[in-house]
Amino acid sequence: MDRTIAAISTNNIGVGAINIIRISGEEAIEIVSKIFTNKKFPKAPSHTIHYGFIKDNEKILDEVLVMLMRAPKTYTKEDVVEINCHGGSMTANKIVELLYKNGAVPAEPGEFTKRAFLNGRINLLEAESIEDLLEAKNENARKMALNGVSGKTTKLIESLREKMVSLLANIEVNIDYPEYTDELQITKENITPVLTEIKEELNKIVEESQNGKIIKNGINIAIIGRPNVGKSSLLNALLEEDKAIVTDISGTTRDIVEGSIIYQGISFNFIDTAGIRETEDIVEKIGVEKSKRVQATSDLTILVLNNNEKLTKEDEELLKTIINQKAIIFINKTDLEKKLPELSIEKPIIYGSTKERKGIEELKEEIIQIFSLEDVSHKNLACLFNTRQIALAKLALQSINHVIKENKKDIPVDMLAIDIKEAWENLGKIIGEAYEEELVDNIFKRFCLGK
């Protein structure tokens, strides 16, 4: 028997006005009944809400609303109870602990969704999308997550697979029924055009998906520069403008992110360059090394220079580090006399003054442009938005490219079919289907053969 699991389902514990604790499993109702004062609750019909108190023995912990959802019409297809308690991590944590004491076990990350998937409530793609929806950080990401759930990505992938399977089935029929020369004979000449078309569409999806990843996780931006050029004031200026929505982002980058803003629906996550800022009295070399390291974890670098000073050797070193990077140069302190020479570097340059709040908007606009995200919030996004799906799509692309390359040589069609089939299967894995039988069915569906 699967254990009954419980966990706080709302994010950012302590921030919101309420917290939701979700319990799922055969014993969910029984366990909650032990700590909930409402006596009607255990016998109540499904999909009803109940008012009462959570009690630890005689001590009242919180005043709550409890939602009762009986299997199978629930998120996990198991009995699910959700307790809406008051905000603040203390109360919610205590209630969860109480649930654990009464027989529930902690849910592993994503376990509710995993159960929904294992219990056949959702398919693989939906499972991944819902995971993403739960994690969605901003409006665009949420839109994208919904696209996945509604099967829009699925449809797109299916249309590509349809083209591939029609090519494959034709190749297979030529192979298995060689004497039927009346059927279209697939040759080198007609493989490449079909695959090139598929390749282009797939490329588009992958490109958009990489943007998609940026939409979801945001752009990680490092602000580098020599001491006293105004890095921290630039950061403050950027952050201050949107003070209300400055948040930490969770996950792997949390430790190094200084703060995030959401601009035109995209998160800008500023990476901590404290290291560089604090090396004032250490050899300049270290500063350069540090900034290189920070740049490695970021998608974009903003190099800050001082308009009021000549270019120093250290500035030159830092300029070198951004040559092969996505970068913007922000020349600060335009309110002071211009001493900085013209730069000969092919990077966008924004002039501004953090003191006078000039150039900040232009900087943000430039960031959006660099990632060609101008109209991202208006686009109807249908792309892949987790690493696994993108990786599978890239694998499929790789196979297709291989076929196109090999097809220029004297490689027989049975070899080419191997990679075409692989690409087709990898696309299938994105949407959770890749059955052999499908191909054989297609052969019979499309061609007329017989004895």
Added chain:
Amino acid sequence: MEYEIIVVGGGHAGIEASHISSFKGHKTLLITINKKNIGDMPCNPSIGGTAKGIIVREIDALGGLMGQIADESHFQIKMLNNSKGPAVRSLRAQADKITYPKNMQKTLENMPNLDILEGTVEDLIIENKKVKGVVLENGEKIYAQSVILTTGTYLKANVLIGSENTPSGPHGEKRSNHLSDNLKKYGFTIQRLKTGTPQRIKADSIDFSKMQPEYGDDKYWTFSFDKKPSYKINEQQKCFLIYTNENTHKVILDNLDKSAMYGGFVTGIGPRYCPSIEDKLVRFKDKERHQLFLEPESLYYDEWYLQGFSTSMPRDIQELMVHSLSGLENAVISKYAYAIEYDAIDPLQITPSLESKVIEGIFTAGQINGTSGYEEAAGQGLIAGINASLKLEQKEPLILKRNDAYIGVLIDDLITKGTAEPYRMLTSRAEFRLILRHDNADLRLRDYAHQVGSITEQQYKNYQERLQKIQEGEKYLQETKLKITPEIKEIFAKNQKEIPNITDSLYNLLKRPEITIEFLEKIIEIPMDNQTKEELEIQIKYEGYIKKTYKEVEKMKKLEEKMIPKDIDYQKVKNLASEARQKLEKVRPISLGQAARISGVNPSDISILSVYLKKEYGKDE
């Protein structure tokens, strides 16, 4: 009377089964309705074809008869798919319908330990879910430890021509009336299948001048790894290609309601891959013409087989249909096309060794298992014969995996997916077809054959010699360097090949797609026989693809090695989708790999099952 093994049916499955068990020294009885029909080819006059030709080579590698006898009995042979690549090449021979059975019968008659009896088996002797023997139509009982059923289309067979429905086997032979009912009684699930065969046309009534001839290869081939060619290239017979036309289509469509299929007179499920001509017209309305082939049946009588024209129309309509074809305006039909319905068992009830899950000691092979085709039948017959023998010897059965042989793919498909229509092998069914080639069947299978004792010492020696030749050949190609002299440059240029920059080994040169051994031989002598050359050329040229396939095999093996205990109770596995649970109960797969191939069992079910196995049995990482 008592035997170790009784084989019921003398078709292609029964032949291989009885031959191999008697070869392995077991006292065997082959019971057939008509001795003269042993090895008969009731349908097309050919052995091999795409995928099937590879099966014939596998049969030969494992010690079976089909390849050897086909080599002695054909009047045309060719390699199919030469241009489409090494993975899908396959031999097809036009076998003589008189010579083939005759040679087969002679071979069987000379087998020690093998008796042949004419009779009809109508029941089995079953005690405690174990088979003890068979009961003949006349009530006679014959005892044996194992019974191999290779009954073909004879179980409760009905022949259909138009609305005419005759209880009969092929060519008006007797059928078995009660065996399938009795099998049902013992717990077998019986299904009704259908197949068909086209018209035979009198040779002297055909105007061949209006037809496009199809020739045999001008290169010698044999199915057998142990025999030299016994035919002459220039004595091969021609086949002919013709097309249906507007008139043909009109005749058929106008009379659709008269066909047994469309008139609703057939209950069996016919195969998608060899539909009757009326099926083809209905399903593919837009096609203006359909290809048909005329193939001679034998050098000893003058009938031709009209491939592609199988139908269950009444005779008068068939006359009109045939006469509408160009060159057959005055054709005399010597045999009308007919459909045949017969009983088969549900292959989900058999184990990978081809033994029944229902009754111990019963093995089944061929059309009774839901397949179609001489080669598919022979392959199963051979495995059933080997495994029935191994059971007597108290040894582990021979189970060929999907990466070992087409025969492995065939059996795995049958017992894992079942089949609702007669199953025909296709290369597209084999996910590892690049390593299941016609050229390496002996390299893949002779070690197994030697292990289970199904080949002679001489056959094993032939294989070892071949292995040695390949190794030496490979060494030669690696060690022989081609110096790029001006003369050699010229030869490359003349043949439009890219000229190599530096002196390189023949081995490395062969890796280039456009450089063949045949081309290199214009420059340098390559002292090897043709088979060795072919083998090495494929191995070297397609090394990258072959390695990739092996990687895929490794992936599959991981799941394949996760065995499912025989006593697993699927009711106890929580959260399985109910369809998956039912299918798993029915198939009872031996491994997670096999479970994953069952249709209706989804990846999530496999993950649930693997979690369960880990919990309950500590298996499955």
